[in-house]
Amino acid sequence: MSVICVGTMAFDTIETPFGKAERIVGGSGTYVAYAAGNFVKPIQQISIVGYDFPQDEMNELKKRGVELDGVEIVKDKKSFFWSGKYHMDMNSRDTLVTDLNVLEDFNPKVPDSYQGAEFLMLGNLMPKLQLSVINQLKKRPKLIVMDTMNFWMDIAMDDLKEVLKKVDVLLVNDAEARQLSDELSLVKAARLIMDMGPKFLIIKKGEHGALLFHEEHVFFAPALPLEEVFDPTGAGDTFAGGFIGHLAKTKDISFGNMKTAIIVGSAMASFCVEKFGPERLKEITKEDIDARLSEFVQLVNFDIDLV
């Protein structure tokens, strides 16, 4: 069961109240691939990097079952670079630098070897490029999951709404759900957004967990209460990777299984924030993941007798 993953592979410089990490590997596609690779192989990556992206990182991804045929390497340009600084509460951040570099010319091409994939993860990226990937697929995947962000709502809302018509699951945060729907109540916002196309909507609320909406159903997954959030960068992408990884592994796209997939995504995100960048995602084992999932069961499980 292969999963195509479209997203950025980049460098980040990150400052948090706990420290600073200079030019470490990041990007939505990188986080999704590291997270999803724990559950399903191959991950068929579509991205673009410059001459400066480390071969070691490529090898590490390959070792984990990530195919890189769809990753274009531009010899005379640098990789996408983002720099940000988190505030004390870790829920908000300022972007300090955004150097598009190779991303300016990105024109994703789906390799022939990727055709027939049953799952497509559209990581956070220009909506036009997300759409281009969908249109290149000869057979529609069983499930298309789309991540996006407020930035594209500000500058490319029409394109974004075009993509929305073609996807099954949309991932946004609470502020983005409100912006996209122009509605303060998340329950009402969810209904309006599902009318735009996606049959399933996930609203991420950071440390406050995530909501899954489908028709009249709603499911809530908490975030694990952590002593310290060391670096939230990539947590949303990691969540998406765990989510689609679980669905692809189990080949079950029912609402019931999406509930479990969201718990898996939350568990993966809870690892991501423990260290700078995707570092922690590279360390964890299947045993670590299972232990974390057990913590989630303990966290929300209760007994009740209803007559």
Next chain:
Amino acid sequence: MSVICVGTMAFDTIETPFGKAERIVGGSGTYVAYAAGNFVKPIQQISIVGYDFPQDEMNELKKRGVELDGVEIVKDKKSFFWSGKYHMDMNSRDTLVTDLNVLEDFNPKVPDSYQGAEFLMLGNLMPKLQLSVINQLKKRPKLIVMDTMNFWMDIAMDDLKEVLKKVDVLLVNDAEARQLSDELSLVKAARLIMDMGPKFLIIKKGEHGALLFHEEHVFFAPALPLEEVFDPTGAGDTFAGGFIGHLAKTKDISFGNMKTAIIVGSAMASFCVEKFGPERLKEITKEDIDARLSEFVQLVNFDIDLV
């Protein structure tokens, strides 16, 4: 199984983006009694009111199994009055008026008929008065639950810390937990607060649910995602009433049963916010409560296979 409930019985004038309610019945003790009365009888109320508190309301409470021997009626003074205005997001509010009136002279007395109660709910009130009630009890209750607020942390922190030494469960919101512990991380804050006395700590996060801490355990209860929050006044007190009501009904104060009690509290709070004041709490039936509890089960239930 009787429950002593100490708290205010008052009038509120409430303004929300949805409308305004003038001088409706409110007060922490009123909400706790209406909520807990669904699960256990008698509720033994301790409070103070003025000449203006409606006899109809007293009768309504009595009809629901609330004993009023401990409610002092002051013939020549008005009842406590609070007025507030909620902001658009309903998470924050401005206090417009606080007329203490009878509350200035409140010196709660535990009637002889209340002695021997196994549960004590200390609703939000001056810490000195909460302590006075504890000290008047000849036999320590099986469980003492304490609610409080940032206002008392600002002006009576030393008194508050004295009460903390004597209670089993403390209820605060996230901002109050941070203020009380001087610690930003809620997980660390919880540990520090439990060192002050309470063996159990509930941190309420409004629309983001509630956390229960005990030793190294943590449990999370979501708030029900609602289309509209009409009036949040009293939601915290109602939560407390449902919580202690369930514990008293089941006579089980284990961590496992407290998880369920928090879900019950969350369900009761989700009714409270649907109308102004305690109105909605007076309408609901056992069937309504069971149906709401089923919604909570649906909201958080998921299947997972762990090896």
